[in-house]
């Protein structure tokens with residue numbers, strides 16, 4: 001059974017993952033949601049459009065009262081700068097499985113932050129939520145996302161052809177990745193992020 005504890009603060013070497021606040025809306029827009037280099041690579045249909053600047057963050061904030069809502073703002077520890085977002089969603093009670101998705105502002109790509117955030121959320125999911133499996137998908141023309149999944153211990157399970165159709169009407173093949181609880185704990189690196197004792 002999944003243990004829901006909402007969106008607690010998580011800490012990594014260089015990042016803080018914490019709840020969004022209403023006044024983050026402009027930064028979310030400026031840093032990644034208005035940038036097609038970021039949004040063109042997003043897969044989940046649940047994550048909607050650029051136009052909903054304030055509503056989007058207000059909608060996230062309003063859901064923090066639900067314990068099964070896990071949606072983090074990703075901030076640099078040193079400066080407090082808001083650089084991205086990461087969430088666990090589509091929880092399945094029957095299986096204990098869910099999905100993860102993430103986006104970072106372009107200026108912060110390729111500095112290891114995506115991998116650091118994903119590892120922290122995977123650690124949280126297995127150590128604190130009793131999840132069975134965490135899965136994700138990326139467009140095959142977005143290999144950086146697959147790379148961070150691999151670095152976080154996820155395994156590619158296959159390619160689904162024309163899995164999504166983006167806002168420009170283009171079909172995209174997606175690679176599906178997953179990590180099982182047993183794989184995570186057998187690897188023995190579960191304390192990498194230091195959020196053992198939330």
Ligand SMILES: CC(C)(COP(=O)(O)OP(=O)(O)OC[C@H]1O[C@@H](n2cnc3c(N)ncnc32)[C@H](O)[C@@H]1OP(=O)(O)O)[C@@H](O)C(=O)NCCC(=O)NCCS
Pocket residue numbers: 037038039041042043101102103104105108109110111112113114115116136137138139142143144145147148
């Ligand atoms: C996916 C994303 C979160 C990655 O974040 P990040 O902070 O840049 O990731 P990291 O720096 O931890 O790692 C990136 C890895 O991808 C690799 N990479 C970058 N561009 C690549 C490319 N075109 N082809 C292959 N690998 C690439 C980097 O070399 C690095 O791997 P390495 O550490 O082995 O060198 C970020 O690119 C992003 O927000 N993209 C847009 C939104 C998105 O794709 N969301 C996910 C939808 S599934």
